[in-house]
Amino acid sequence: MPLIYNIHLKHGIVLAPMSGYTDWPMRLLCRRYGAELAYTEMISAEGLVMSTKNTLRLLKHPDEDRPLVAQIFTSSPMYGALAAKIIEDQGFEGIDINMGCPVRKVVKKGAGVALMRDPQKALEIVESVISKIRLPVSVKIRAGWDAGSINAPEIAEMLCSSGINTIIVHPRTRTEMYRPGIRWELIGEIKKRVSIPVIASGDIHSQSDVGRIKRLGAEGVMLGRATIGRPWIFMEIMGGNPPGPLEKRDVMLEHLDTLCTTYGERKGVLRMRKYISAYVKGLDGASAFRCKVNSILSAGQLRDHIHQFFNG
Ligand SMILES: Cc1cc2nc3c(=O)[nH]c(=O)nc-3n(C[C@H](O)[C@H](O)[C@H](O)COP(=O)(O)O)c2cc1C
Numbered sequence: 001m002p003l004i005y006n007i008h009l010k011h012g013i014v015l016a017p018m019s020g021y022t023d024w025p026m027r028l029l030c031r032r033y034g035a036e037l038a039y040t041e042m043i044s045a046e047g048l049v050m051s052t053k054n055t056l057r058l059l060k061h062p063d064e065d066r067p068l069v070a071q072i073f074t075s076s077p078m079y080g081a082l083a084a085k086i087i088e089d090q091g092f093e094g095i096d097i098n099m100g101c102p103v104r105k106v107v108k109k110g111a112g113v114a115l116m117r118d119p120q121k122a123l124e125i126v127e128s129v130i131s132k133i134r135l136p137v138s139v140k141i142r143a144g145w146d147a148g149s150i151n152a153p154e155i156a157e158m159l160c161s162s163g164i165n166t167i168i169v170h171p172r173t174r175t176e177m178y179r180p181g182i183r184w185e186l187i188g189e190i191k192k193r194v195s196i197p198v199i200a201s202g203d204i205h206s207q208s209d210v211g212r213i214k215r216l217g218a219e220g221v222m223l224g225r226a227t228i229g230r231p232w233i234f235m236e237i238m239g240g241n242p243p244g245p246l247e248k249r250d251v252m253l254e255h256l257d258t259l260c261t262t263y264g265e266r267k268g269v270l271r272m273r274k275y276i277s278a279y280v281k282g283l284d285g286a287s288a289f290r291c292k293v294n295s296i297l298s299a300g301q302l303r304d305h306i307h308q309f310f311n312g
Helices: 023-032 045-049 053-059 077-089 110-119 117-132 152-160 185-193 208-214 232-235 245-263 265-280 286-293 299-311
Strands: 013-015 069-074 094-097 135-144 166-172 198-201 220-223
Touching: 013 023, 013 232, 023 245, 045 069, 045 077, 069 077, 077 094, 077 117, 094 110, 094 117, 110 117, 110 135, 117 135, 117 152, 117 265, 135 152, 152 166, 152 185, 166 185, 185 198, 208 220, 220 232, 220 265, 245 265, 245 299, 265 286, 265 299, 286 299
Parallel strands: 013 220, 069 094, 094 135, 135 166, 166 198, 198 220
Antiparallel strands: none
């Protein structure tokens, strides 16, 4: 396995950054089941430099939440570099620059996937960040802005020459958002042009998906939505059996407790709701359970419902 952020990964199976989901409680669960590397949710470089409370919270993590890469988004080379310095001083394994986020709020500021329409600005941001820090830097891109402007291979090659350590590719355009029909052929094209590790992202759910994508030349694969309410997917992909109902119950209870300790009871319970339907998906009585728990605000009551659901 090649070095990714100066780390020797065994399988190259990592957890994707997902805003609103991959906070440290979720990251720790995924690591327990085999995620070899994780990313913070995306962090505004400007927010970090201005030390806004919500931004600083995204950087906080316990010691065991390593190796960890902090992801920033910005359209400013200066803020990118200042934020990178703050991150470096806090001890992360690397910094990732988001050039894939399709969300309007981010794109309209010229950040995220908007940078794929402005390669010169993308390069300036990367060069500015790299010039200020010694940490390995990666960039996460999409296929391009739309079907008429696919430029992931050119962007990857250009950024590679600026000294980035790794390129992460979610090979859909901005306009394709999350629709089916990933442009996997781009991974092979990028591999022909760059000498750095490539991590592929998008609709990866199984061992056979991982095998297919590795055969295209990607050194790493990134799991996103498939991990929500299913942190054990890493173990399944590496050939292990899924946990039984009691282990699933205990993972849910632990997840709820950690969320409540981190955010306080009300916010923790609300945050847990986002994972609950995924945790029970496919199990008997899931939809009735979902309806019941979606109005609950007390951690104790939610805990009781989880026990009842699994114990019948
Ligand atoms: C709710 C949600 C939040 C996301 N947040 C981020 C983010 O903060 N940074 C990022 O680079 N990608 C983000 N992504 C994209 C994922 O990292 C990933 O590239 C994409 O979901 C495709 O992979 P998947 O099919 O395995 O989910 C997000 C995706 C989702 C669904």
